[in-house]
Amino acid sequence: MSGCHVTDQSRADRAHPLDPPTAEEITRAVAAARADGRLGPRTRFWGATVDEAHARQVMAGAEPAGRLRLGLVAMDHAAATAWEIDVELGGGSAPGVDRCLDWRPLDPRRPGISSEEARAAAQACRASPEFRKALAARGIHDVSLVMVDAESMGGFEPERYRGRRLTWGTVWHRVDEADNGYVRPVQGVVPIIDMATMEVLEVEDHGVVPLSAEAGSLRAGDWLTRPGLRPLDVVQPDGPSFTVDGWQVSWQGWQFRVGFTHREGLVLYDLEFAGRSVVKRAACNEMFVPYLDSNPTQYRKNFFDWGEYGAGPLTNSLALGCDCLGVIYYFDAAYLAGDGEPVTIPQAICMHEEDHSILWKHNDLRRGASEVRRSRRLVISNFQTVANYDYGFYWSLYQDGRIELEIKLTGMLSASGIVPGEQVRYGRVVGERVATPTHQHYFGLRLDMAVDGPRTRLVEEHAEAEPDPALDPYGNAVRNVRTPLHRESLAARRTDPATARRWRVESATATNRYGEPTAYRVLLPDTTRPFGRPDSVMARRAPFVHQHLWATPYHPQERFVGGQYPNHAEPGEDGVHHWQRRDRSLDGVELVLWPVLGTHHFPRPEQWPVMPVDAIHLILEPDGFFDRNPAMDVPDPAAVRGGGSTCCATPPG
Known part of the structure; x- marks a missing residue:
């Protein structure tokens, strides 16, 4: 079973200011820009993006409703000029009310590659x-x-x-x-x-190296087919438990909006649980992939995949039963192609429910009674293909208020040709005359936090042994130490599993019944560090990868962790490391977290010719946000199935 969301192009007014642009709106914005007369016939475009700051003003009533502002990036190669263009579309479909508000000149080398x-x-x-x-x-x-x-x-x-x-x-x-x-x-x-x-x-x-003659087809039927695999169907006879209104979703106490941008692909807005705000905006904001091999075909490889290409145009159309299994709801998405035409991606975002094993359980041996609840999660996902590599981004919401991002890495490894017997110093031989270099993947996330309201603060926690023997005569006492990070100069942090280091985003206005600020905990189980020399291009181009967590106060112009235009940028000229030099206060502000997930990829032959999925994670979990387990109201599994309580009954005998 599946359902497919189709954008209502006939609607006179936008359903919500944060809705992604439709193909019709993109066409109107490009027409308004061309009508201005500054763009010649050799103009190329890179993106049409909703002005989210303006959208928020509309939501707050500070700007008139029914108008959309889109930001375009255009390059006129005949005139050697480029522009950022702010276009306002009036309500309805009358092109006469569409107009350009501002043209800002831009270095024509800098926009991303379409x-x-x-x-x-x-x-x-x-x-x-x-x-x-x-x-x-x-x-x-x-x-x-x-x-x-x-x-x-x-x-x-x-x-x-x-x-x-x-x-x-x-x-x-x-x-x-x-x-x-x-x-x-x-x-x-x-x-x-x-x-x-x-x-x-x-x-x-750099010299002839004979090509590999070894085949590497990925097509079904070109390899022996493993026998014995029987169908596995996910059946929900009464339909899914979520409801959808346009781009807004409600499920099991969660309410949020799905979004899509040219630069980031899938975005989630205004996540609330049990009627309380948690996160204002969540997305994978940038991806940096440095290759760690000095051979002449590999040494230049270091990519800002989102900033130099864009997640939106690289987004896959997802197929039922293949990319997504179960009762699926799809969202279509549109983006502006390099030639100025809109492109619609059918089924760009997939949403479905999954059983996720045990939510909580206790077997009371004295009374012979058992209680168990099964966990269910709502998964919102999309996939991007960046040449040889494929990346899946899976945001999961849980019934106990937890949020998890799982990034799936698969596809083809980027390979080098080698001569037989050649020593491969900086990678691994994976096939006949083929080696794949060691490389890294860094994912810079953006989380606009809103734990119980817009004003929050960041606190670091770690564990340490009690240093006072008088307080710990048995030598086993361990303290949980909290350190407020009240300024930007303190808020460039690294994980440390040896001390159980983690972070709390605390409300600056709300407390729980124990007198603590309500909070969400940030866990980064998957990180790595750069190995390039400090003077290397890789080390200087993406300074954000040198830390695992950054924090800044919200600013509408500080949008991308690695900078607005990384293509042809001077290494390190823009980005979170640059903004932090102002050392602004983080105490009771609209806090933006920039977690950096990473993996150091030393290839395996088992990842050739195609790579089984590797996965890395970010976890946000309530930490004193509730006074007790918020999942106590999840029904008995047997009751969900419409029968009596069987799995929670006393076993026979």
């Missing part, structure tokens, strides 16, 4: 005589079977091309149209392309 640009760069390579010559030296003559992934330069721009909007290409070969090219890296061939003119400026050739 899919249309990436395809054009690949085609420019295939047409380049120098590129064809390098391929012919490797026995490749049919360039139509060559894949070129346009990669951001990431701090490695050659001085001789200063001022150009550049990309470089990683090159792969297919033996036929149905082949999986990512198993056959073309080692040593590195084209450098001007993205404004689509000119191949040069092709580096």
Whole structure:
């Protein structure tokens, strides 16, 4: 069973100011920008995004309802100009009320790379005589079977091309149209392309390495099929327990809004539990992937996948029974493509309920009585494909007030070609003439906290042994130590499992019956650290990865943990590390947390030709937010099924 949300394009007024832009609204915004006359025929776009600060003003009654403000980014390559454009769409569908409010000039190198640009760069390579010559030296003559992934330069721009909007290409070969090219890296061939003119400026050739002849198909039927797997169906004969009104969802005490942006993909807004606010905004805000191999085809690889490409355009359409199992509700989403046209992604976001084993249980041996409740969670997810890699983002809400983000990493490892017997110092051999380099994945999250209201503070906790023998004659007493982090200069923190370090976001206005501030606890079980030298591009480009948790007061212009425009940025010029230099107060403010999840990926042969899912997590759990277990009201499992209490009855005998 499935249900599919379809945006109501005929509605005269937007259902809610934070709703994602529709395809029709994107079309109107682009038309308003073109009508201004500043954009020429060679204009490319990178994103149409709801002005959330304005939307919040509309919600508060400080701005008129029925108007939408979208931010566009446009590059006119003929004029060598780029702009941030604020467009206001009036109520209804009359184009006469649509207007541009502001044009802010932008360095034309800086906007992210659109899919249309990436395809054009690949085609420019295939047409380049120098590129064809390098391929012919490797026995490749049919360039139509060559894949070129346009990669951001990431701090490695050659001085001789200063001022150009550049990309470089990683090159792969297919033996036929149905082949999986990512198993056959073309080692040593590195084209450098001007993205404004689509000119191949040069092709580096670091020496011929014979291609792998080993197949790596991912298609069903190309491998022996494992027998004995029988159908597993999820059946909810009375339908799911959630209700949906447009983009607003209610489920088991939770209420929130689903959103979607060009930069971040899936966003959750205004999460409330039991009628009390918890989080105002939650999203994966940035992804940074540095490769840790000095070989000539890999050393440049360090990507801001969201800031340089955008999660929105990379979002998958999800399929029932494959990506999502059970009774599914889908949300469609739209984004602005590089050519100025809107693109609708059917079934971009999946929502469903899952059984999650035991919620709580006690077996009273003295009375011979047992009580058990099963846990159910609501999962809101989407998937992005970034060239070879695939990433799933699964936000789960639980019946006890817990929130969890699980990030699933799968897809194809980025590979290098090697000669037989070559020592692989900075990676792992995974196939015939193929090695995959060691690399890392960092996920910078954004959590606008609102625990029992907008004013909160951050407190760090750790465990330590009682140092006073007079208080601890038996040597086993352990204290829980809380340290308020009242200023930004204190709020760049690292995890420490040895001391059980964690953080509390406390309400500045509400207390529980024990006199403590109500709070939510932040747990970061999956982190890593950079290993590059401090002077390396990787270390300087993304300073946010050097800490595991950052905190700042909310500011509408401080939107992305790694900076607004990382493409062609001077390393470290923008981002949370830069904002924190103001050392603003964090005591009783609208607090924004920037957790950084990470994984150090030393590849395994078992992850080739495709990677079984690895998962990393963030957990937010109530910590004194309630006076007792908030899940005491969850019904007996047998009662949910409509029968008598069987699983909670005294066992026979």
